[in-house]
Amino acid sequence: MSLLAMDQMSLSFGGVMAVRQVSFEVRAGEVFAIIGPNGAGKTTLFNLVSRLYDADSGSLHFEGEEITRTPAHRIAEIGIARTFQNTELFEHETVLHNLLIGKHVYRRTNLVAEFLFLPSVRRQEIRFRREVEDIIDLLNLQHYRHQVIGNLPYGVRKMVEVARALCIKPKLLLLDEPSSGLNPEETEDLSFWIEDINEALGVTVIMVEHDMNLVQRTAGRVMALADGACLAIGSPGEIQSHPEVLRAYLGD
Ligand SMILES: Nc1ncnc2c1ncn2[C@@H]1O[C@H](COP(=O)(O)OP(=O)(O)OP(=O)(O)O)[C@@H](O)[C@H]1O
Ligand SMILES: [Mg+2]
Structure with a gap:
């Protein structure tokens, strides 16, 4: 059974479709990375999982229980913690x-x-x-x-x-761009902390990250987003050589 499962979730802000029918599952014990260009919808996805935003459609399950409408203040209690892109x-x-x-x-x-x-x-x-x-x-x-x-x-x-x-002793930790603003040495330390958090504490990690080196070193699987949609899910190597992912980053 997956720890977290998002099924066909979408969310628009006015005319902008920030998340388009995204589905993915994260198993207990994984380090799962989400990559994508600026504005791809990565933070919005975290805001959906931590229940700060209500989706327009789709569903969310945590440990097999539906949490699509669970109030945000209960999220920590059920075992989901997060950090913010700009520290709070x-x-x-x-x-x-x-x-x-x-x-x-x-x-x-x-x-x-x-x-x-x-x-x-x-x-x-x-x-x-x-x-x-x-x-x-x-x-x-x-x-x-x-x-x-x-x-x-x-x-x-x-x-x-x-x-x-x-x-809060989470089962699932969401990290929004943990390496942004860090120097290379701090980023290297971060990769060890992520490993420790995952292995020593047994916490499942989902991280939004731009640094592909860090992703390679820490994540087992990666989801690439662009324009709110999931382009591909696979190993870091598969995602880095995926034609659609390359197109999203580099243009045609
Ligand atoms: N609260 C909001 N109100 C209106 N539009 C929003 C809101 N939050 C996000 N958006 C829009 O949704 C889209 C996705 O934004 P999001 O912040 O999720 O992207 P991101 O992938 O996290 O980007 P970045 O790499 O820059 O952090 C963008 O077009 C953004 O302008
Ligand atoms: Mg963001």
Whole structure:
């Protein structure tokens, strides 16, 4: 069974058909990449999966359950996390606080218990801290733990955003252009983090990515989009030599 299945989804903005009858499936454990020229509909596809946008038609399933109409606020609960093309962190908060805020999506206690700061809340808070520290260690962010986001280099912020997404313990992680703005060394590090997230944490990854080297190194399968439509799905090698994909990138 596939972890995520999109079937014939479409979405238009006024006259622009951003996503045209796109179907694809991602199996548990895969690293799946989505490539395509600017404006191809990649981010819109993520917005459909994370339920920020309602599709005009088509359906979406996660772990066999239909989520076509599931409200966006339930998406983290069911195990889907994402990062944004332009990072969306709390600029004036520290790395640690940003991650703890991310963690609270998972909160199990009720508000009265929190107000009274009952032992159950305290225990949960301690567990959250420990789990956040594990993610900080995994992504090698120890050095930045108490630094304010606004003071961090861009590459570090991007990793903090990945860390925050991991705080909800997702089954599926959506990364929107994780390497954009990173230098070659940071991009190489990123490929190792993606491998670790996938293999050590067992998280299935879908990433929108322009850097074909990174795609080659990390992704098992790739979907190429152009003008909102799926051109082809295959191995990175197949996609890079696919005539229609080449035409979409290079023109006739
Ligand atoms: N909220 C919106 N309102 C109107 N049009 C939109 C909206 N979001 C996306 N579009 C349009 O839909 C099309 C696909 O945009 P999208 O952002 O999904 O592309 P993309 O593949 O992520 O591009 P990029 O590589 O530049 O990030 C574009 O024509 C874009 O202008
Ligand atoms: Mg985009």
